[in-house]
Amino acid sequence: MLGLLGSLAQLGKCDLLDCMLYLSGVSGSTWCMASLYKEPDWSTKLDAVQEKIIKRLDGPGVSGLDALTKLHKYWEKKDNFSPTDVWAAIIVTTIMKEVDEKTISSQRGNHSKDPYPIYTVIDKECKYDRLFKDAWFEITPHEAGYSLTGAFVDSVCFGNRFENGKLMKEQPEIDMLYLQGLCGSALADREEILKQIQKWIKRFISHEQYSSPGCQVLLTLLELNICVLRDKEHTSLTAKLNKLLKERQDKHEKEIFIMLIAEEKLSKEKVKDYTLHICCSFWNWFEEMCNKTWIAIVRAIEHVMHWIWGTTYNFLHDTEVKDVHPFVLREEKRYFEDAGLLINSPYFPMLREERDIDLIISLDFSAGDPMETVLRTADMSKALKIPFPEVKLPDDTSEPDDFYVFEGHKKAPTVIHIPLFNKVNCDGQIKEWAKRFHTFKGPYTHDMTIDLIKKAGENVINTKEKILKQIMKLVEQKEAKMH
Template identity: 30%
Template sequence: MREDNEVRVSSDLSEGEIKATQNRRERVKTCLHELLDVHFEEDNVPNIVVLGSGGGLRAMIALLGTLVELKNQNILDAVMYLCGVSGSTCYNSPYLQVNDDEESRKVTTSQENVENFWVPYYSEEPYVVSAVIPNILRLGGYDAIQNDLDRLDRCMSMLYTDWKWSEKLSLEENLIKILTVDSWDFWKAIDYLEESSEDENYSLTDVWACVVYTILHQFDEKELTDYKNASESGINPYPIYAAVDKEKLSEAGASSPGTWFEFTPHEAGYTALGAFVSTENFGSKFEKGTLMEKNKKKTICYMQGLWGSALGSMEEILKAILAGLWSIFRILTKTTKCTLKWRWGTTNNFLYKCPNIQSSHLFENKTISLIDAGLAINSAYPLVLKKQRQTDLILSFDFSSGDPFETVKKAADYCQKNDIPFPKIEKQKMDKESPSDCYVFRGDKSCPTVIHFPLFNKVNCSDKIEEYRSKFCTRNMSYSETNIKDLLAKAKLNVSNNSKKILQEIQLLLSSSHTNKF
């Protein structure tokens, strides 16, 4: 048993995650028994994962629709893990503005801002604002999706006492409010930046966290560890949040085992390397595997800045600060230095001089830089394919722009390079111009089955796929109420039209004992 003040070098799951998934397993078993009328031992309960890809505001809305329809089809209770990337969270752009026209109630961004985006050399999708977090969990579980927006700031605490909240508003009304309500406190943002700038590891991620606050209109000062009880209760799927090591991504690419970094309410660390620290001590100073100096825990606001470190125009970010020039001189000075060095996600390296760590990069450096994982693979397959998570079925919802099969192809490439079992991907059947709504890449005893759902397809869009891709282009951040409802409907159709297919694959797993539990 590892003490919280020590680094854990092991590929095993944390005790907290084991407890959470054990508690969740009974709920999954009950759900599948009711859906399929089958009996099986609890040890044979399949581990089903929902992955949401990136894709800006389009992905955020589509993921909400997807989860709601999974709930409507009584499938969501069968999900063990929930993991999102990039725009699959409820914020998507640093430049969202409320349109003064109450009738249209649109969220807009100027074309000039879009054109001024700074594009890093390793970003293939510069207009995607990245954030890796299943934010529905953060807001209080899937029952919170359709609840009163006025209570969103209290949803997690309410989850601990009464997760079956009565629904007051429709999903569409909630989304419109989320995208239009303005409750941003400028001076609260300045106070946050002033406090953050005193940290020796201050970086552009702190600035970005402040920008995220301007979008979400709520400053979340809770900590990821506050979600332990909610994640362990078994009520919700277990959340996994992802980031990537900036230096490793730049040097070795998305397929390097040392690139991918994960956060859960219990631990943070390098997934493939099997090196973890208590989430409570993430950001504290470690040496030789032992805690040397405990620092203040990172807030969810900061984590949102890290997971969602979209690399946008620093010119626009600084505009949000300049009004308080005299009171924030230190902020501007440090931010300018960070900008010149393009310094993101800098934090103390808990693996500094840690024994049994083969990576010289991690052994020798006192700090590491973590950025959003959407810049590597726009869906966090590497985290859920960890052998110890025993994933049996992946429901992959792709909200990307461009090739709707890029994520699954990159995942296959990652697995091939790292000797991880993955189902055969038949690329000749992938028509990226006119995809179908559902593709099954069937696994076996050694690897999971992947069911892949392109957002816009010939089933829900008929011959208007390109029209919808253009209408909901990642660069176009203007969604009316009509557009929101239209996008929700398309996402829901992908679930409702294929719910029987999902259940058939689950049935196959159970009947053929293909679950990876033995």
């Protein structure tokens, strides 16, 4: 998020931003985009917008009660509640420190001076089945759909239930908070989400000055799951649950407490089944907690246990579309997730033939191998017969340069690739910078935020003349073709 913010700010200062047609992102980059596109024509006032974003990130954040209220709205109003809703309401609000309920379609007409935004996710099942042409999915202010097969629906209708192209049931239009959860879920960690739910329950019962045996069951159940995920001692927790649930019966009039033996080593699968069993029977035992907030909490725990992300009605259900795989067409629902789990860069939406792109500037913020995204894109493009430049690299890229150019040929675009941390802007301290901003780092201090924005901006300053050279080269080539 901050890498993109710093890069864009410097591109603006170098007078390079206004010649860009599109801005596409995956994962954390989409969180930066969501913050920018809240502001009409943000690229004309980027200093002020950046300052506003930094001030928000330094601020107090969203209260636990507000996060739970948002979680309940998702559960109450949507058919396809999933861990993505939990991730958005509980985790994204914690990091982004806001509940952004604006819709992406509301951005239409507000950004005539900005690059057009393209948010990228992937179809999880297509990824697993290696149907890579069908895997890439994009969401823009006007449409949502499969980038490479060309099957789209109006973005207002994304998530509605269709059969054979006919609208059967409307759903609320997705908001920007959920979109950030959908795009930026690669770090979705079951333990972290359960810990956050546990924390919000404690805050909620403190705020409401309310507690009951049911609250204690939920808190202990969450603690048991966290213990088992960490492979830690759990005997006291199973004993506590047995005591809390003693003589309570499930719907088949069987006592629930006999399911766990305190001394038994528990597998993750067994604890999952046990947790789902308790959630299923919860309202039989604790009817006094049957209000909207507690129902949303229990449903959230259930969906985190199932771990099926990005559940969405399939707008292509029971249709016939020539270029889309039949497997995609026959399913009533699709499951979307962070595109970084396939390739951590949004090349493929840019490679749609209709977009006719001349130049891609790849600002790469990936952890690990900084050249992996462009190499994997080249390989996948070759397999899918999509024009992409040949990627030739030095033998050793462990300390990457700050600028790589892969020149296009025929219909292939030229690609400029700029790794965030490199031997130019890090001056021999690449590992130190990468360690300081490692993937699972918690919230940044103000100084860390400023340092990372500045470090990303240095790459633009250092490579400005090389970028301009490539732009001029492509302009000359196009002019020569016209004559």
